[in-house]
Amino acid sequence: MVYDWFNRTGPSPAEPSATPPPASEQVSGQGPEQAQEQPVEVSSDPNAEALEWARQAYARLKAQQEEQKRRQLEPESAPELPLPDSVQPVLINTQQSEQGLEQDPQQVAQPATPVAAPLSLLEQAAAQRAERQQAITAPEAPALEAPAAPELAEPSLGAFDATFTWSAEVLAAQGKRVDQVSLEEIDWLTRLRQGLEKTRQGLVTQLLDNLGDDPLTPEVVDGLETTLLRADVGVEATDRALGALRQRLNQEVVDPAEGLRFLKEQLRAILDQPIEASGQPLLAPRREQLNVWLLVGVNGVGKTTTLGKLANLAVRSGYSCLIAAADTFRAAAVQQVQVWGERSKVPVISNPSANADPAAVVYDAIGAAQAKGTELVLVDTAGRLQTKHNLMEELSKVRRIVDKLAPEAVVESLLVLDASQGQNGLRQAMAFAKAAGLTGVVLTKLDGSARGGVALAVASEAGLPIRFIGAGEGIRDLRPFNSFEFVEALLAR
Numbered sequence: 001m002v003y004d005w006f007n008r009t010g011p012s013p014a015e016p017s018a019t020p021p022p023a024s025e026q027v028s029g030q031g032p033e034q035a036q037e038q039p040v041e042v043s044s045d046p047n048a049e050a051l052e053w054a055r056q057a058y059a060r061l062k063a064q065q066e067e068q069k070r071r072q073l074e075p076e077s078a079p080e081l082p083l084p085d086s087v088q089p090v091l092i093n094t095q096q097s098e099q100g101l102e103q104d105p106q107q108v109a110q111p112a113t114p115v116a117a118p119l120s121l122l123e124q125a126a127a128q129r130a131e132r133q134q135a136i137t138a139p140e141a142p143a144l145e146a147p148a149a150p151e152l153a154e155p156s157l158g159a160f161d162a163t164f165t166w167s168a169e170v171l172a173a174q175g176k177r178v179d180q181v182s183l184e185e186i187d188w189l190t191r192l193r194q195g196l197e198k199t200r201q202g203l204v205t206q207l208l209d210n211l212g213d214d215p216l217t218p219e220v221v222d223g224l225e226t227t228l229l230r231a232d233v234g235v236e237a238t239d240r241a242l243g244a245l246r247q248r249l250n251q252e253v254v255d256p257a258e259g260l261r262f263l264k265e266q267l268r269a270i271l272d273q274p275i276e277a278s279g280q281p282l283l284a285p286r287r288e289q290l291n292v293w294l295l296v297g298v299n300g301v302g303k304t305t306t307l308g309k310l311a312n313l314a315v316r317s318g319y320s321c322l323i324a325a326a327d328t329f330r331a332a333a334v335q336q337v338q339v340w341g342e343r344s345k346v347p348v349i350s351n352p353s354a355n356a357d358p359a360a361v362v363y364d365a366i367g368a369a370q371a372k373g374t375e376l377v378l379v380d381t382a383g384r385l386q387t388k389h390n391l392m393e394e395l396s397k398v399r400r401i402v403d404k405l406a407p408e409a410v411v412e413s414l415l416v417l418d419a420s421q422g423q424n425g426l427r428q429a430m431a432f433a434k435a436a437g438l439t440g441v442v443l444t445k446l447d448g449s450a451r452g453g454v455a456l457a458v459a460s461e462a463g464l465p466i467r468f469i470g471a472g473e474g475i476r477d478l479r480p481f482n483s484f485e486f487v488e489a490l491l492a493r
């Protein structure tokens with residue numbers, strides 16, 4: 001059983017349902033298992049119990065990782081032993097308990113007592129096992145063997161540090177239990193936080209400076225306005241978030257911590273609005289059905305890379321997938337797509353002749369997918385043609401072909417936007433919306449840009465749900481968008 005990244009469900013005995021529950025049953029941007037959980041504030045100064053929760057999550061992951069290594073080395077080994085009591089799930093007893101997390105009432109009433117030091121025993125055992133394994137494998141490991149490409153390597157557990165603790169807290173705040181924390185998610189949150197570093201550095205420092213230590217005043221809120229606009233949050237989203245804060249200030253005294261919590265809540269609401277309006281909290285291909293996802297956008301925004309990452313995500317999540325290389329205008333684009341296809345062992349349908357008709361490629365790809373029962377067809381489209389008019393015409397044609405050939409298919413038209421282009425992307429969104437019938441946005445290159453705030457402008461001004469975000473060039477640097485995680489990563493101290 002694999003981790004389904006589209007539905008955000010970890011390995012479990014039951015397959016996740018193909019269709020996400022109705023919006024009314026879910027908190028937008030979160031997985032089904034977190035349905036009806038209200039996100040709560042993540043403290044940047046975790047208290048002892050939150051830290052203990054993170055330690056236990058870490059210990060479990062470490063034990064799992066060691067067990068996995070051991071099994072790889074000894075396929076005939078003894079059956080899996082239960083985890084020691086010291087790493088059984090405990091419940092965090094901080095703000096989460098007030099927010100309706102899945103808790104045993106008795107445990108809520110009796111605060112979880114921090115466990116003294118079982119972790120070190122577990123770690124010692126793990127280290128000893130690792131040493132033994134090293135000793136066993138050393139003579140057999142060929143010195144010249146090429147290492148796995150780093151971007152394809154399985155995520156591995158890093159140190160138990162502030163980043164891990166923050167990631168664990170973000171998961172805990174969304175209602176995850178210790179035993180539900182997966183290495184995949186920790187790995188992604190770490191990447192997301194790192195990716196948003198540049199935006200955060202500018203935003204958070206200024207924001208905290210603005211907020212100061214005293215109760216908020218209207219002048220402080222004016223200062224926040226400049227900070228948000230500088231981070232490319234956009235006028236509409238800034239007005240909305242701060243309008244609500246100003247209203248609150250009129251009614252009561254708001255201290256800086258509450259001001260920050262309230263601001264985060266407003267930003268999440270802005271990001272979630274188009275997602276809620278779509279009636280689909282998460283964009284996941286429907287299993288055992290044909291899904292066609294068109295990736296559109298101007299050249300260089302990261303369409304092909306996004307397609308490669310999505311193909312990988314699909315394969316890793318257990319979907320059958322196929323790529324249509326319909327960017328026939330740029331010769332190298334087909335080769336680039338083929339490389340991505342090979343990386344994830346996903347077949348690529350292409351037409352090698354120069355300036356082949358993209359609609360013909362899509363025609364072939366849909367035929368192949370229907371014949372093989374493929375679940376997801378990812379279509380790479382051109383980002384540049386002789387004129388913008390031609391580009392829009394071509395996109396419309398591709399869309400018509402898909403609708404005609406596969407009326408049964410679930411079609412998504414995803415606009416890929418480069419976050420580093422800031423609000424220029426919004427104008428592109430409007431132009432593409434008509435031709436391609438956009439249903440969502442993939443925001444790329446959040447790393448290396450200080451303009452991560454543009455996600456809010458996209459949601460508020462283009463009114464399109466952000467479905468995936470890319471925060472790096474690696475194959476694992478793209479994941480489904482989750483407003484809670486995004487805002488926490490954006491405003492982490």
Ligand SMILES: Nc1nc2c(ncn2[C@@H]2O[C@H](COP(=O)(O)OP(=O)(O)OP(=O)(O)O)[C@@H](O)[C@H]2O)c(=O)[nH]1
Pocket residue numbers: 297298299300301302303304305306327330333382383384444445446447448470471472473477
């Ligand atoms: N740092 C960073 N780079 C990215 C990301 N996504 C894509 N890139 C890089 O952006 C560059 C352009 O990506 P492509 O995928 O070729 O863009 P495209 O939209 O397909 O371009 P055309 O085929 O010309 O339309 C490549 O160097 C990618 O590695 C991201 O999330 N972060």
